[in-house]
Amino acid sequence: MGGARTKRMPRAVREQQMLDAAVRIFGQRGYMAASMDEIAELAGVSKPLVYLYLNSKEDLFTACIRREATALAEAVRAGVRTDLPADRRLWDGLQAFFAHTAEHPDAWSVLHLQARTHGELFAAETAAMRKELVAFVTRLVAIAAREAHRDPDLPEHEVAGLAEALVGAAESLATWANSTEGVTARQAATTLMNFAWAGLGNLMSGHPWTPPAGDA
Amino acid sequence: MGGARTKRMPRAVREQQMLDAAVRIFGQRGYMAASMDEIAELAGVSKPLVYLYLNSKEDLFTACIRREATALAEAVRAGVRTDLPADRRLWDGLQAFFAHTAEHPDAWSVLHLQARTHGELFAAETAAMRKELVAFVTRLVAIAAREAHRDPDLPEHEVAGLAEALVGAAESLATWANSTEGVTARQAATTLMNFAWAGLGNLMSGHPWTPPAGDA
Structure with missing residues (x-):
């Protein structure tokens, strides 16, 4: 009830x-x-x-999902400079992603765990965010493939599949890192880079992994 | 009401x-x-x-999750022969996983989408299954690292992180493959092998990806 509390504050700030x-x-x-x-x-x-202001618990939760999904997507986009080579862009993007999820563990819990656990409406909200993230990574992988020259015609399905794999791996690692003592954002990003880049890199330079001979 | 319908059937079968x-x-x-x-x-x-027999819709759903989680884990385990080299085991495990999720799309939807969307109890059921799958993959990665000799002491955190990434990527790809026209189980398995193996392989033979010079 002091002067500071009663001072009027813009609605947006509140x-x-x-x-x-x-x-x-x-x-x-x-x-x-x-x-x-x-x-x-x-x-x-x-x-x-x-x-x-927010109408109901459900609407408040939806507003949280929207705000945090936008913030995460913006953090990743801001971390990536399009004038750098593909592996550097991937590394920067992963670092931005894991830094954001580590700094905002409650937001990540809302997006990845809470939103998916409480009904189809909330799940649809996060699915929309995920779709955007996958599209961003798909473009990144497609550009990397073009840059590699060797395999400029990596099939569209293959690129989309790689992007899905990468996003799924990142989601899984972010949740694990936030619940595991002593794992930093940088370590999580390095693990995924190790997991993903050498594989993607080989694939794009025309050295895909091949099934063992005699395997149907 | 014919003879066949009224014949008594064992409870387990029904x-x-x-x-x-x-x-x-x-x-x-x-x-x-x-x-x-x-x-x-x-x-x-x-x-x-x-x-x-099943008590309630909730209990019926829980019974579905348990049965399908067990079936998926058994399919993966049955696909992997422990006397084969690590990359072959990973390839066989991935093929078994994607073959099972492709042949049982409704079961995969129950496990991966439905169970996580409808409350904490169901989410906890699938989390238990996931933990088992991650433990299985962690052992596989740890054995592969031992086999590679070069880096027998891959830190425990690193192995656990790689397993989390691999399982997250597989989950994401299975859902994508089941909802994308023309993507076979074998293609999904090949995409993940390409994504993962060359990366893991390089890591284990002492050629990890390294951050760019000057990157803090």
Whole structure:
């Protein structure tokens, strides 16, 4: 009730504070167990104000997913300079991805675990974000293949498959890194680079892995 | 009402028929939209009998997850011969995995999409299966590293991270392959082998990918 508390604050600023609090509580407690009381308290506002601004627990959660999905996609895009060679772009992109998920573990939990565990509506929201991420990585892989010259016609299916594999591996590693003591974002990025690049690199320079002879 | 229908059938057989029908309906309609009427009809039994045997929609779904998780794990294990070299074991394991998910798309949908979308209890069931799969792959990678001699002391964290990446990539690719026209199980397995093996292979023979010079 001090002067600072009663000072009027732009709606947009207050809303971001509510979302900050909501991401923290949803990420740590899970969607079901999270209480609107706790979110309002952490945001320093009244519960009716949260409902006035964000309408319902469901809408608040959807707003969290949207904001955090956008932030993650922007962090990855900002980390990649298109004037650098393909392996450098992949490395920079992976570092940006793992740095962001490590710095915002509650946001990653909301996006990857909570959103998928609580109904088809939320799952569809994250599926849209994932699709964008896969499209971004697909372009990256396709450009890398063109740069490698040797195999400029890597089939479209193959490129899409590689991008799906890479995104799936990154999601899995981010969740593992955030729940494993002593694993840094840089280590996670290095592991995936080791896993992926030499494989992609060989593939693009015309040295694919081949099934053993006699294998149908 | 013919003679064949009224013949008594062992409970275990009837239960498997109900689970077959349930996996199909849950996989195609999703957990929420799936109706017990439709499941009973497809199984050729009365709805009360489904409730008598499986108790509730929730318990029926849990039984589906357990049965399909066990079947997938067994298919992968059965595909891998421990007397073969590491890359052959990985290739065989991947082929077994993608063949199984391609032949049982409804089961894969139940395990990977439905189970994670409908509450923490179901998510915990599939997390347990996933943990087993990661442990299996971790052993495979650790053995491969030992075989490669050059780097027998690949740090435990690194091995665990590689296994997480591989399982995440496989999950992502299986869902993509099942929803993409014209992608066979063998193609999905080859894509992941290309993605992963050359990378793992280089790593284990002492040729890891290294960050660009000057990169902090």
